[in-house]
Amino acid sequence: MVMTERTRKKTRPAATRPRRKPAARTVVDNSLQQLQAEIDQKVVQLTESNRQLKRKIFDLYTIFEISRNFNAVLKFQTLLDSFIFTCLGQVGASRGAVFLRRDATTDKLHLVMAKGSGSIPAENIGIDPQSRLLTYLAGLNRPVPVGDLISDACTPEELTILGDFQSGLAVPLIYQTRLIGLLLLADKISGRQYTMDDIEFLSILANQIAVAIENARLYEGEKMAAMQLRNLQEQLLQSERLAALGEMSAKIAHEVNNPLGIIKNYLLLVRRTAEEKPEAIKHVAVVEQEIDRIAGIVRQLLDVHRPRPPIFSRVNLTLVIGEVLALMERPLSSNSIEVRTVFAENLPDVLGEPDNLKQVFLNLVINARDAMPDGGSLTIATTFDEDWVRTTLCDTGPGISPEIQPRIFDPFFTTKEPGQGTGLGLSVCYGIIKYHNGSISFRNTEQGGCFEILLPTVKKGVERDAGN
Ligand SMILES: Nc1ncnc2c1ncn2[C@@H]1O[C@H](COP(=O)(O)OP(=O)(O)OP(=O)(O)O)[C@@H](O)[C@H]1O
Ligand SMILES: [Mg+2]
Known part of the structure; x- marks a missing residue:
């Protein structure tokens, strides 16, 4: 008979088989169970970090794409439009409003664009970027829950504006170290809380948009200055041209005026000598009429360019x-x-x-x-x-x-x-x-x-x- 390992094991006498103590078996089982639990926990942690990593990559990619688009958009309104839409879409906020200086001459931040449903702050309320609240936000340089900001230190204008976004986020828009604007987001459509991922995403995006806003402002300012310069040059050219034309016209008018006066006097003489001839009188009348017309034009030409000082x-x-x-x-x-x-x-x-x-x-x-x-x-x-x-x-x-x-x-x-x-x-x-x-x-x-x-x-x- 060929003995296999199995048969050999079976046939091994009971006395020679090693005996495991029951207590030792329990210890091993417990360790195994603990190990398994640790592995399970690690798997959960890894899955979560994997999810977070994926979201981060996705967010970074989105930010990269968006900032590329932002930098390409030099039109201010289009830029703001796509910024708010991105913020609302990305974090699922129900409403968003951006506050900026309306132009270089104003100091206060006013509502420049709002999207979403629900109440929107009035456009005429301005908030001072130097106020305690905004200085604090500028120092933090990251999104903060609006609820944490509402306090006695807020100005009445700030309280009115923040009141509409109580359960949302305030996102400072900082360029270099200067607060140039504020984005307020209302609560999420889903009713959930904003996550750390949302806050991180908004924080990076806010930095990008601040740069893009300043770029667009610079570009629009330059465009405006160039247009004003062009207009001024055109006006200058036109007024020089008109002045030259006016001067020339006035000179011609002056020169025409003298012979005109002489012609008119002689015509009076002709009229007197032609009194007996009705046909001649008729012709003289036509000539007089035309002379009056020329005199009228000459008068007007002299008005274009004033040779005498005006009496006001x-x-x-x-x-x-x-x-x-x-x-x-x-x-x-x-x-x-x-x-x-x-x-x-x-x-x-x-x-x-x-x-x-x-x-x-x-x-x-x-x-x-x-x-x-x-x-x-x-x-x-x-x-x-x-x-x-x-x-x-x-x-x-x-x-x-x-x-x-x-x-x-x-x-x-x-x-x-x-x-x-x-x-x-x-x-x-x-x-x-x-x-x-x-x-x-x-x-x-x-x-x-x-x-x-x-x-x-x-x-x-x-x-x-x-x-x-
Ligand atoms: N209110 C207006 N609407 C449309 N076109 C106008 C108006 N005012 C002026 N213009 C245009 O500007 C041209 C120049 O006007 P301007 O008053 O210098 O001369 P005019 O009216 O043609 O002749 P004049 O005033 O010497 O009798 C006019 O021929 C007309 O084409
Ligand atoms: Mg006219």
Whole structure:
């Protein structure tokens, strides 16, 4: 018989088999159980750290992607929009609001954007970045539960704003070491608490957005400065060009004026000698009429460029405009044009030549009438501050296309049919307003065309003269 290990074991006499003591077996079993429990616990811990690691990688990847996008977005509103959406989406907040300085001139932080459901703080409440609360938040430089911040030390404005986010988080937006804004998040949609992961995520994101906000601000500031510079250069060019044109026109007008006077005198003589000949008298009348027309143009040209020093007196623009409207009442109503006036009360006087200012408003009202052959409305409004009186004349006509806008103040620029306009009206207005140290500009509005005239108040005029 071939003996196998099994049979050998079976056949081993009982006396030779090693006997395990029951107490020792229990000790081993317990150790094994303990080991198993430790292993199980380690597995749970590892699974949890694995989950956390995965979430961290996911968050970091998201942050990386988002900050890449943030840095590419230079438009402020788009940037804020995507920031709030990301925060709400990523941590599951029900509502979010961002507070920033509205522009470089304001110190306080105001609501600039809010998303989500529920009540949103009023836009006009400002919070001071130097306040105790915000200085504290800036020092911490990490998200804090809003509930922990509400205290007696808060200003009433802060309490109003924080009150809407009581169970949420306050996330300071810090650029370098400066607090440039604040993000407030309301509670989570799920009703759960914010986790450490959420706080870490928001903290990193807040740093990224702060840099992106400053970048976008710098970019927009530069864009604005470049635009202002371009506008100034254009204005300078235009006023130099108009000054040169005005000067030339005035010289021509002056030269034309003398022979015109001589022609007119001689024509009187011709009229006298031709008294017996009705046909000749008729021809003389036509010549006289045309001479008067030329004289009118010459007068206007001389107004564009003022060779003599102006004689100013105090002028009440409300009265001046009223006189112009009285004069134009019939032509306007017969063209079905309704006039609305919104005159400021106690409008300060300006220093000027009343007749010439009247001519400015007359030209503008005539232009408005011509721009609305089928009727419409003309709104004339005055407003003022300490230094300037502003008058706007807005019509419901077609406006002026951007291509020709730069030329409308040029002498002889007209889009009217020959014989309908000389193209001198606006250049006369420009010349008159210029020597009143004011400005005249045009812009299209949704309703039509709008001229705006700024004239210095008497106070400003006197101050300037005293400075000279
Ligand atoms: N309110 C307006 N709406 C639309 N276009 C306007 C308006 N005012 C002026 N314009 C445009 O500007 C051009 C120049 O105006 P300007 O008053 O200098 O000359 P004009 O009215 O054509 O002729 P004039 O005033 O010498 O009789 C006009 O021909 C017209 O094309
Ligand atoms: Mg005109």
